[in-house]
Amino acid sequence: MATDKNEQIRQRAYEIWENEGRPDGAADRHYAQATDEFMGEDEHETLQDLIDEDDRDDDRRSNDLMNSTHASPDVEITTGEASPSRTVRGTEGP
Secondary structure: OHHHHHHHHHHHHHHHHHHOOOOOOOHHHHHHHHHHHHHOOOOOOOHHHHHHHHHHHHHHHHHHHHOOOOOOOOOOOOOOOOOOOOOOOOOOOO
16 A cells, blocks of 8 residues: 555656656755655645746745845955955855
């Protein structure tokens, strides 16, 4: 019985892979999506729903950046030939 379920999930993951144009490196995501569908835990009805949600998030971030009041960049990249005219406001990382 468990083998049957695993085989159904594997076949569904293969179908998803083919429907997406056989992209490289997506096996884990396809298997997880197939498992979710099989178990009835599909948060998004289709992959297109997830893509549309991501596009809306991108648009929101883009609009936020365009409406920002910052007139100068947060980081200035120099060649090292001349001293920078401005200082870096802050840094990120360890």
